Amino acid sequence: MTTRPARAETPLASLATVARAAGVSVATVSRIVNGKRGRASAETVARVEQAVARLGYRPNPVGRALKQRASRVVALLAPNLDNPAMAAIAVSTEAALRDAGYVTILCDTHDRAELQDEYLAAMRSQFVAGYVMVSAVASRGLEATLRRGDPMVFVARRSPLGGGAFVGIDDRAAGAEAADHLLDRGVARPAVLMAAQNASSTGERAAGFIARLEQRGLAPQEIRRASAQGLNHIEIGYAAARALVAEGGWPQGLFCVSDLIAYGAYRLAREAGVAVPGDCRMVGVDGNAINAWLAPWLTSIRIPYEAFGGHIVAQLGQLWGGGTGSHVHVRHGRIGDEPPAA
Amino acid sequence: MTTRPARAETPLASLATVARAAGVSVATVSRIVNGKRGRASAETVARVEQAVARLGYRPNPVGRALKQRASRVVALLAPNLDNPAMAAIAVSTEAALRDAGYVTILCDTHDRAELQDEYLAAMRSQFVAGYVMVSAVASRGLEATLRRGDPMVFVARRSPLGGGAFVGIDDRAAGAEAADHLLDRGVARPAVLMAAQNASSTGERAAGFIARLEQRGLAPQEIRRASAQGLNHIEIGYAAARALVAEGGWPQGLFCVSDLIAYGAYRLAREAGVAVPGDCRMVGVDGNAINAWLAPWLTSIRIPYEAFGGHIVAQLGQLWGGGTGSHVHVRHGRIGDEPPAA
DNA sequence: CTGAAAGCGCTTACAG
DNA sequence: CTGAAAGCGCTTACAG
Structure with a gap:
């Protein structure tokens, strides 16, 4: 019979916990955990990494978001997910964002401007990293977000207010x-x-x-x-x-x-x-x-649609890098094409 | 021609901004914003509410989450959203959570235990308020979450590890x-x-x-x-x-x-x-x-499925209130019933 | 009725 | 190479 490793998994470990365990400061742990290379001795790195592993530490995204005023969360706003096309876009976007280290917040706008604005405001105060607008509708909040220059990519339907990155077919x-x-x-x-x-x-x-x-x-x-x-x-x-x-x-x-x-x-x-x-x-x-x-x-x-997620994340990447984003026309299939096997 | 109200909408107002504008402390603003009644004079309340309106202040959920170690975010974990039934559950859950003041994070587990665990861990460090597990699969992380007593409701498929609140048909x-x-x-x-x-x-x-x-x-x-x-x-x-x-x-x-x-x-x-x-x-x-x-x-x-969201939120409400949650059998339709008009 | 202070978990200049 | 300190926005005892 194998004994389960006695890992203290119940309490959520913090930087301070790890620092204490490794006998270093939180600043040092932070740097190492974030891979700031060449800033710590090999010996320190090893001690910290051990403590991290032993305590099952993972950086807390909330603390980080508060400090940086930026999170690894992306808001996906769409009207009605029950449309299979919308669902397919949501699925591929969620997967691509996940691969890029982001988490997706799902907002169903029901194609209504006030709900879209409500979500836009709520997401902004969550410090989201960007917005994926599937079939967005014109609204004051959309205008404000665009004017502010927040990273936003429109999908399927172009920006009703002009401008913005776009992913769709021709x-x-x-x-x-x-x-x-x-x-x-x-x-x-x-x-x-x-x-x-x-x-x-x-x-x-x-x-x-x-x-x-x-x-x-x-x-x-x-x-x-x-x-x-x-x-x-x-x-x-x-x-x-x-x-x-x-x-x-x-x-x-x-x-x-x-x-x-x-x-x-x-x-x-x-x-x-x-x-x-x-x-x-x-x-x-x-x-x-x-x-x-x-x-x-x-x-x-x-x-x-299964390819949209990748293009959407690429557009977001451009915007995050300070670029302006562009209009991407994903190549549609020839008439009568069947989807690839799952 | 109407002049747009000169609202400083670009910077995100904080408690401190409001406090300064109203000439009171952040503690007072916090209490008033959170509706702690009978703790401030009518005059102060009025001044603060004016400042809030003028600055377009909304409480920052990230600051709040960090302080309280609890957020108004609920994680929805589901295998493949392209199944119309899953999409219908996601839609109704998102809507019901929204009405209850919560936001939904969408996690597509592809029915894989490791991905489910990865999401469970990530969501935990987001201080999510609860987990909605649509067709969950058995996993170590699921076991740990359940043992910890975190609010979790299973949907469609019962808990593979026993226990837990459940919403589904008979x-x-x-x-x-x-x-x-x-x-x-x-x-x-x-x-x-x-x-x-x-x-x-x-x-x-x-x-x-x-x-x-x-x-x-x-x-x-x-x-x-x-x-x-x-x-x-x-x-x-x-x-x-x-x-x-x-x-x-x-x-x-x-x-x-x-x-x-x-x-x-x-x-x-x-x-x-x-x-x-x-x-x-x-x-x-x-x-x-x-x-x-x-x-x-x-x-x-x-x-x-359109009724599931309400039951799911009700179950979460019980768990949040310290209750144990129960197994809810939503009444299914009679054979051949058609869905209600949209 | 109100405010000063501590602290949630993190990052980042700054100093050494 | 490393640490002390400030501060992101918030809540909440505690004191007055």
Whole structure:
């Protein structure tokens, strides 16, 4: 029977504990723990490291944050995490931040300006190292944070106030590819479904789609489009499809600016007995992992959300280094690409 | 043209700033800000409150945490947030904690003991107020945290080490209801699909299902069951269904211990040309919002994840109050219930 | 009713 | 190479 090492693990060891145990000052322990090299004799370093190991010491981030007025915490603000795309962004961001030694505070803004401001203020007093704004909405607090120059990267939706680092795909190009895809398959008059108040991302997808259609010879008034109010893209898809169909029947091809919108449109098609893709081809954007299992009828432009985290952290790194950050276009998948195996 | 109020919003105001502005001591400001009633004259209170408003002061949680060795931060540890059920739990927990004045730190453990321990240790040194463990895994750090008596509530999966507050549904009852449902619809020999290493939740669902089948007259060896290795329930569902079918063909009715497993099984059915529910009825558990749109063929037992947050916070409240916490069974929906409108 | 002081855990000039 | 001291923002006995 092995005896468990009698480690005093209950009390949280502090610098002072370690200093006492090693017979040195807290300043010395602090320097060694923080790897300030060449500032202590090898013998001292060894004694301190032993004490650290024996006591299971870990630097207290709260004490450090208070002193430095800066923490290793990053705030992730997002509207509704129940959207699979948001969840995927949150997952990859959390993992990338963790690898970089940061911890993620999760703030669900429900797309509301006051809640976003409330969180922004609360996070600021936590001395967070930066802000990751997924689909941010315009607000006074956002403006103040930006003006202050605090590290902030926008994801998916560009800064509603201009400026700021950005990570997302080239949405206009994605829209154009959807247009090409449908046109190339003989759909003479593809239609587009979008939200009434489009985020920059979905708005640009629709714009890119329409622009390409015009380039390839359709007159603006020939391009059918419909939208619906709301926050939930599935319901928007259903309602927008109904509006579209009411006006001119089912199109042969339909570009949905998000996969969720396509799911909503699909329900209407099912109810109407319209075969997808037989009677109506559908192209979405996101490439949700679930598609292969539940929506084999959907062709989607895959957004590699699993790669966003790395780019987001790289942008934060630039900002922390005093740089200005930039707009990163992550390369989206080719139409119909499936996600990599888990 | 309205002039913006000249509020010095850039520097973060501290107690000292406010004290100076109001001409009182920091102790007095602290008491007033913290609502310690009857400890200051009405006149002083008014002066301080004015200064607070004018300077836009908010108490700094870092200073407070350091002093009190306790913060208003709660750690939420979960394996993979890309599971819609996990995301739903995270959303409702974050909202309920926010309403209670807490902030949520998100930790994705990937179901790995070392990562869970790493986070547990990191969160402890953040002086978190408590831990919400969604589907926790056994680990040394978990044991230490539990032994220390730190506030911890387990969600969905019971504590792998026993003890602890718990929030989840009555999984055995859910399994039994699935058995009744299939039997009552004339399925003579319903089968069950599960994961190879079952969490307490899914394990109990399967056990409840099997027990009810036996109660209603099936011999143990008549009850078909299959499982598969892995973490991803969709893939488990696909593989387990294949194993089941290889052994004895398609059953007329199939209980899948989670909706995701049902999605996986459905893909195999689709590939095999088996109609669902025509040839094979499927019953899942979770009631994912997406089902109504993408999986109308699935009958599911809905888990009201949106209500979990409130119960979790209530449990934490009990623990904070010195209570012991309890096992809360949230009432699950009746088979086939749809989620409430958003 | 109010304030001075100590101390939570840390870092960092400064002095030696 | 090392330590004493100040200070980040806060709370809380203690004294008056």
